[in-house]
Amino acid sequence: MQLVHYATAAGQLTVLQWLAAQPGVSLTAAADDDRQPLHYAAAFGRTAVVQWLVQQPGISLDAATRGNHFTPLFAAIAHGHLGTAQCLSAQPGVSLTAANANGSQLVHVAGGHGQLTALQWLASCPGVRAMTAAGSHCTVLQLRGIWRWCSGSRTSRA
Numbered sequence: 001m002q003l004v005h006y007a008t009a010a011g012q013l014t015v016l017q018w019l020a021a022q023p024g025v026s027l028t029a030a031a032d033d034d035r036q037p038l039h040y041a042a043a044f045g046r047t048a049v050v051q052w053l054v055q056q057p058g059i060s061l062d063a064a065t066r067g068n069h070f071t072p073l074f075a076a077i078a079h080g081h082l083g084t085a086q087c088l089s090a091q092p093g094v095s096l097t098a099a100n101a102n103g104s105q106l107v108h109v110a111g112g113h114g115q116l117t118a119l120q121w122l123a124s125c126p127g128v129r130a131m132t133a134a135g136s137h138c139t140v141l142q143l144r145g146i147w148r149w150c151s152g153s154r155t156s157r158a
Contacts, residue, residue: 027058034066037053038053071098
């Protein structure tokens, strides 16, 4: 990780703006798992930083991480930062029904990570179908049940 990643994760917008003005500093620098500063801002719910970053040249809203193939919007949803997710979703060209490389849509990520508020918001958005099967061929309710079982809540409730 570079200093831009730490500043972004901490929500230090003034520091990030200063860093961006320094020679050799990139706002698209990738960490070891390909997370860029925008991923960190989204995952930590730093909406003001997200708002500033999306206005900067070269920032990609579609940049995906290695492993889970999360875009910044997926990261915001997975970590339950609804305001940040709504900020990202308002950007031109962002789709709430796009699937990551694993075939999962945002509703699957929200359900699988137990983010009920995000799931409710997504389900209320036009075109989003909460009962669509993911690349794993599981619906949101099935993913939620699997998540609860794996996390130690081994009850029959989804």
